[in-house]
Amino acid sequence: MVVQDRRSGGAVAGAVAVACGTGLTAGLLTTGCSPGGAAAGEQVVSGRTAVAAQDVRGSADALVRAGSARVRTAMETASGGTRVVIRGAGGYDFRTSSGQLRVVLPGPAGGHGGGHPPITEILAPGALFMKNRGAGVPADKWVRVDIATLADGNLVTGGVTDPLVAAELLRGAREVTYRGEQRLGGVPVRHYSGTTDIGAAAAVASERVQSVLRAAEKGFTTRAVPFDVYLDETGRLRRVRERFRFANGAPGGASVISTTELYSFGAKTAVRLPAAGDIYAGKIASAAS
Secondary structure (H helix, E strand, O other): OEOOOHHHOOOOOOHHHHHOOOOOEOOOOOOOOOOOOOOOOOOOOOOOHHHHHHHHHOHHHHHHHHOEEEEEEEEEEEEOOEEEEEEEEEEEEOOOOEEEEEEEOEOOOOOEOOOOOOEEEEEEOOEEEEEOOOOOOOOOOEEEEEHHHOOOOOOOOOOOOOHHHHHHHHHHEEEEEEEEEEEEOOEEEEEEEEEEEHHHHHHHOOHHHHHHHHHHOOOOOOOEEEEEEEEOOOOOEEEEEEEEEEOOOOOOOEEEEEEEEEEOOOOOOOOOOOOHHHEOOOOOOOOOO
């Protein structure tokens, strides 16, 4: 398990070696438009032109109004012909921009479990906390990672995309297509697809997420992020799938597909940050070790 110092620069490190080895790393793969306005040059195939874009860009606001939700995540990485999936589950409070999830790494052969024990992650404004992360860190201690040091803004670093950041990224949505209605978990939803621009999203994101997206703008091969979004009748995000691309120093680069599902809106989600004495202060292994 490796935490890299992003302040020295460099490409985002490869996920496959990490996920199939000791566990996660703090580098898993190691124009603007207003939230309600239409992006210049937008192409919408469906005839719901303005409404489609507004629905997608406003999903973050709908989540904040909802207050909280239960969360399921899946992060699929592909590099050099190898594909692994990291899964998480927990809860998130959109009013405080914080959540806690249990993250399960794939086994040695890329299966589910059987490798590193599950990691507990706390997502908080400006920080990622990880417990039971290996690399010589005592099992009862937390590792704190400053998100400002991460080249991807923690969109994929911890194996989980922060649900609020995933929604705020959609503020830069363009080329939005309405795909029709269907059901997710028995709930009627509207399906949209398109591409969002990280830089455009950062320009209009809420203050608490803006710095994260500005960091992410520098960490990917392209600022364009294809997505599929499913919104319920109140505009709340029920599922979002976003596809990221890295140079990664490998032929063809590396890709990450991050999927976040939200349900049980309003469920109580209490997130308690680790005490200072519970945070590991020792040396953490480097990517080369």
